[in-house]
Amino acid sequence: MTSFLSSPVSRRSVLIGGAALLGTAGLSACSPSGASSSGSKTLNVAYFGTQQAADATAKVAQPFIKANPGVTVKFNGINGTDWNDFFTKVLTQIAAGNPPDIVSVATEGVQLFAQKKLAHPLDDYVKRDKDQLAPYFKDVHPSLVEAMMYQGNLYELPTDFNAGNMYFNTNLLQKSGLQLPSPSWTMDDFHSVATSLKSNSGAVPFDWVVRLWGSWTSFMYANGGNLVTEGKYTGGDWLWSQFYANDPAAAGRGGGWKWGAPTANSDAVVESLDYMVELANSGLSAKPDVGGGSTLQGLFASNKIGMSIGGGFWAGGLHNAGMQNGSFDVQFFPKWKVQRHLFGTGGYGIFESSKNKDLAWEFLKSLVEPAAIDVLTSGNSTTPARRSMMTADRYSTTGPKNWQVFYDTLDKLPNTAPIPAPPYYNAMANALNQRTTQAMSSGNAKSALDGLQQDLETAAASVGS
């Protein structure tokens, strides 16, 4: 120490020292996680949620770890307000040279990850382990599987899903002298329920959140519209003929949804958003916020909202917000031109850059076992993808009474489809949020949707749909 202090410090030595320090910092920042690069037996899972939730979910890996001595599975929680936020953070993690082996991805990001060659197709693994997977596919609706495909390849095995159904605050329904509508209710019925709730309950009859899933987009689907043209990629026969040969619900399935040219200012879409503007202007709905929907659940639970769009995950959310079983219920979304619902499905994909793909596949298979899905959907935080797991017992604590609606949305309404999520999903979600609030503020849905059409055309052109 003394000799260092007493020796003269030249500019050159400072520069050399500084460069060495920077070099070290740079190298440490660029090196990928030790686990996957060294080929050791550690699987890194990027999990959408807080680290606390990730730690709680990590117990799903215990049977797998027990069956594979020496293997560790690390769940890294990446928090975000919505899937858009989550993808941004995962992509930043990739840019930092630290990609995970496995990532939890919902419909929103399947095509984005697949198109960018970030996700590894599971086709060969599924074909190889077809006997082992047959009971799983038999238990899962083909629409969920198809939503995990892109250009003929399968990228994930669905573990859970949520379709946009309609939730009712039964306290407010009773106060207004109303009952849960019938499954075949229409938009006229919806309007009349909303009017009655407004007059009799004092609450806001209907509220919603600005986002792609379960927003005014549910009305758009029921009105027969979509933001982009719908098509199917060819391919996927290997899967349908193997696992769904005798299932009529698999007829017409292809190699994944092909989201084509934007149609955001088509008549059906404009009519849907116009309806939302009128609903707000007539006091039958609140002007919505942009966000993930947790505030909406809080308001619903405190009897301030009569109806809102929710999926199976709302059961757990409302229960956690303090609602007793019986104080809320659920029904199909009303029929407008059609009674078409939208849904999103979740699962886990393998990163192309993973050095442990075989091991990751074994883990993915373990995640679709009923016991694992039970952990992943605990507290009804989401809806199991396996039909056999939809039981009265599952909803006995949280409710709702009419829980069958969740899976019936897939089974009884065959035109139900995933949300449009092309590879430019992030840009689409941002543009949709912006243009929706513009329409609600200005009252001019057509002008806002003309803008959205332009935004989507630009996004599609820059990414290549």
Added chain:
Amino acid sequence: MTTLTTRTKSLRAASGPEGARVRNRKRAARREGAFGWLMISLSAASILVFTALPIVFTFVLSFFSWDIISPPQFVGLQNFTHLAADQSVIHSFGVTGLLAALIVVLQIVVGLAMALLVQQRKSTWARSIFRTAFFLPLLVSAASISIVFSYLFDDHFGVINYYLQLLHLPAVAWLSSSAGATATIVIVAVWQQLGFVFILFVAALGSLPKDVLEAVSLDGSGPIRTFFSIKLPLISPTIFFAAVIGLINAMQIFDQPYVMTKGGPGDATTTTVMLIYRTAFQNIQFGYGSAISVVLFVLLLVLTGLQFLISRKWVFYS
């Protein structure tokens, strides 16, 4: 000639006892220098790694197209020519300019008014209480404050509209109209940042020369005249400092619009930094996002330079 003589003298001195003293002094100075380098090395390295290099990287990246996943592609000035015609970028600069102007002016006016009021309190205890109360919001994160205020200002369920309606006043579309959302963001930003400006003015007013104020008072000048003719010119350097710092901060406003309005309704409150975040991190266009950052950086430099130029006409340092 003089230099030569000095050098000869110092050479002579270097060989005698005087030379030993000079050598010791130089050694001590070198030792001190080395210690100084050691002390600043960590800060210098962190500034280099976390501030200087990212800035340089941003400048370089602005000439590339990069989506994180694929290798960056050099596109020359394409990002800059594109943004010059991009209405969303131009609009965001307009929004940011409006917000910044309102925030800076209100912060200075309200901060100064509050500082004057607090200075008039005779009780030291009361002054301390007010100073602490006004400064506290600055210590809370802008994101947390924005979340709380978004509940307060909610059009349907917010407390503010609830009380307005109790008073038979119409509810205001705080967050769902362009004007309302702009006003709400300004209110929240001013409320939170006010403490900083307030403390600056309290210090400036506290250090005004008492003899001058007494002389003015003896001359029979009223409080308004005293404020505009004496106090205001004397604290003009503080006003200038608050304006420069306030403008730099306000032009980079992000937290409040991001949390409270997500830039809406429409793009009414989409600020430039929000647009940079959206472009780079959500639409994964890092090159284009960097180009917008560079333009914002240059604009801030120009605006600050202009403030310094104009300050010569109204800031009094003596």
